[in-house]
Amino acid sequence: MTGGQIIAYATTLLSNQYRTHAFSVLIIKDYARLIRWDRSGAIITEPIYYNTEPYLFDFLVCYDCASKEARGHDPTVGPPTDDEERAARRLTELVNAKSLLSVTIQDPKSHKSRCFIISGPRAQPDIRVPTGRWTRTSIAYDVQRNRRVLLKDSWRVLMEGIEPEGVTYARLNNHLVPNVPRCELAGDVGDEEYHRSLTHKFVNEYYPHPFALEFVPHRHHRLVLDHIGRKLEDFNNSKEMINASLIGKLIRSC
Amino acid sequence: MIMDEKDEHVEGGMLIDWDLSKPIPDKSTATRRYARTVSQVSEALYLRVHCPHVCCHQGTWLFMAGDLVRNLDIPQNVEHDIESAFWVVFWIMLSYLQTNLSVGDRSCYLMNTMNPGVFGGTSVSKALFMASPIALDELETPSSPLANLLKDMHNTLGKRYRVSKKDKNSIFVTEGSTQQDNVVQDQHEPILYFLRTVLEDSPWPKDDRASLQEVCLTPYCPPSV
Secondary structure, eight states, rough: OHHHHHHHHHHHHHHHHOOOOOOEEEEEEEEEEEEEEETEEEEOOOBBOOOOSHHHHHHHHHHHHHHHHHHHHHHEOOOOOHHHHHTTTSSSTTTSSSSEEEEEEEEETTTEEEEEEOOOOOOTTTTOOOOOOOOOOOEEEEETTEEEEEEEEEEEETTTTOHHHHHHHHHHTTTTTTTTEEEEEEESSSSTSSBBOHHHHHHHSSSSTGGGGGGOOEEEEEESOOOOOBOOOOOOSSHHHHHIIIIIIIIIII | OBOOOGGGGGGGGGOOOOOOOOSSSTTOOOOOOOGGOOOOOOOHHHHHHHHHSSOOOHHHHHHHHHHHHHHHOOOHHHHHHHHHHHHHHHHHHHSSSOSSOOOHHHHHHHISSSSOSSEEEEEEEEHHHOTTTTTTTTTTSSSSSHHHHHHHHHHHHHHHSSOOHHHHTTSSTTTOOHHHHHHHHHHHHHHHHHHHHHHHHHHSSSOOOOOOHHHSSSSSSOOOO
16 A cells, blocks of 8 residues: 555656656654665665664755755756747747746767757656656757757666667668658767666665566667657548558558 | 658658667577567556556557467567557557447457467467457448458468468478468568558548547446446
């Protein structure tokens, strides 16, 4: 019961903000546990008997002194400038957005940061766990090129053989594969310390975990697509759906 | 995804979400099972759509080919991807289009046929559905080209399931070119043919837009009013 409740709280926290991780303190009678949530799981401390042990107090003092990044803030997301906000509000998708955010991605070639304006995150009620790739796609305003694009923010899995999605797009785009959107920009974002999940490192650290293989490491990744479409299940008629789902997959592949 | 933009490179639809794909270094090597990325979770996409309060965010299992969900050891190949296209369209039809199927039929396809247990036990149900020549005989939709296309695809894709391993290993089949290989190679063209014909010639309904169809999550839950 408690497990479900604290998972729901952590999910709400991590879904309503752009955060890399979050901490919570679970207090049960005379002891507390500290929990660190990220995209691959949660690290939970042994019980801390706070009446006799100093660790809970120490944690709060450390948290208070810690940098924003150490607390889980994502420094690549922030408020847009007034000019950016005015320009972005011209897009129909952003005109009525409650709040706007400026998201940056570093261009791997020029090493300069590029800004994209999106609407603030929405809660995703159908996802009940904070772990996973947590893909969030937004219609975004590309400040540099003054146009509408699709921005995909996700935590890619770090598994052998799987390339970052941006690399796959670059390969497909370079070979002029049809029916694949053009990827303008892609890359891992943030630093290697906080924009990478940690839980998997601790899985077998203190005792063997029965589901150790289930903890997949994740890395924060963003990409920008120039083509924006509709979901396959939002079709206006069946011909349109067949056309979209099969033409791309079958006709163009021969 | 469906594209509204009119652009010669964007005809019809686009393929997105490449984040779990992986390169196959050698053309002759199919992706090996042990490296496959799909997690063996039987959570189902239909839950997410029809029942958003149920936790679920993994649905690839539903669209995997019948022999892949049945057998851990076979490598994934192009014929499996073509079959996945069939399952995607079948899923959309069950979930979003009116058919002559009852709530029970639809639910059974979504929950059992498309979502079998993981490796063993009921995992054969998907392969059996593909192998059965009569599986979709009764299917009717107001969009008759769609029903016909699904039946044609099902029939063609099912051929490789109808060649049993016994036949394959039979002494009458010459080494190097098994009957199954031939069936596989012959899949792509006929499906393209059905697709082209059905898109160009058939009278498609104009206004059968997506509308969520009722399904029943367990065989025992009462029908909603």
